[in-house]
Amino acid sequence: MIPAEKPLIELIKEHLQGDLQGLPVFNSVAVKLQQMLVRRDFKMEEVIEMISEDQSLASQVLRVANSSYYAGLSSIATIKDAIVRLGAQEVANMVMMASQYELYRSENEFLNSSMQKLWIHSLACATGAKWLAKKASYTNLATESFMGGLLHDIGQLALLKVLDDIHRNKETKAAFSETLIKEILERMHEEVGYNLLKSWSLPEAYCSVAINHHKEDFDGNDILLVIVRLSDQACKKVGKSLHPDDSLSLVSSPEVQFLGLKEMALAELEIVIEDSGELNI
Numbered sequence: 001m002i003p004a005e006k007p008l009i010e011l012i013k014e015h016l017q018g019d020l021q022g023l024p025v026f027n028s029v030a031v032k033l034q035q036m037l038v039r040r041d042f043k044m045e046e047v048i049e050m051i052s053e054d055q056s057l058a059s060q061v062l063r064v065a066n067s068s069y070y071a072g073l074s075s076i077a078t079i080k081d082a083i084v085r086l087g088a089q090e091v092a093n094m095v096m097m098a099s100q101y102e103l104y105r106s107e108n109e110f111l112n113s114s115m116q117k118l119w120i121h122s123l124a125c126a127t128g129a130k131w132l133a134k135k136a137s138y139t140n141l142a143t144e145s146f147m148g149g150l151l152h153d154i155g156q157l158a159l160l161k162v163l164d165d166i167h168r169n170k171e172t173k174a175a176f177s178e179t180l181i182k183e184i185l186e187r188m189h190e191e192v193g194y195n196l197l198k199s200w201s202l203p204e205a206y207c208s209v210a211i212n213h214h215k216e217d218f219d220g221n222d223i224l225l226v227i228v229r230l231s232d233q234a235c236k237k238v239g240k241s242l243h244p245d246d247s248l249s250l251v252s253s254p255e256v257q258f259l260g261l262k263e264m265a266l267a268e269l270e271i272v273i274e275d276s277g278e279l280n281i
Helices: 008-015 028-039 044-052 055-065 079-086 088-101 109-135 139-151 154-168 178-199 204-212 223-238 254-259 263-275
Strands: none
Touching (some): 028 044, 028 088, 055 079, 055 088, 079 088, 088 109, 109 263
């Protein structure tokens, strides 16, 4: 007797068991840099050495530094130049951004389309969150807000990568419809993202964002979380989301009240997110 095919959810859970660091959603250098910066006692030479050990990644970082995304800066020729001009945290964010860009891809046309939309959303959310931090007078959180926005939906990328693996290994005959993918991502991505960030020992602030960015009951004193939540909603409203909703009202959201923003600021936020360019490196 031929054994019954396992339900897709069960297959996904099996793939998520054990060491989550095996999932291809992070570059190890990018993660190590974030971990190093948490210590606050790093030296610039350490950052330069770590990035330069991976010549491909170093080249990507320089292309990001000189891309339209950082328009207005004069040419940056070396990693040291980038750190001196922008700071170690900004360059660490560039490393994460450049390495993430390469990971949102699949040979499966449907999954690849979903990953590309997710990448556009993640980058737009990061851009909006960084702008929000400055606009709401939390400039000290600007670089963290960018990273929180970039990684808030990392659980969705992990799930799409697992589905890619399942499809490639022909473990299921289930068709990957938009409805099915949406249900899986919505149901599982927060917990998966939280566990993934924990497994890589990334800062607790980002773990909190991953697990709480959709919860109705959330801590309004966690300003990083509030900023990313509002940017995420603005992305959804302007269409830079896997599941856009232009009927959303930002002005009445609790996040706006916590940040003390006016309606004009929300209109500006939408423009910032609409204009956030795609990263081409």
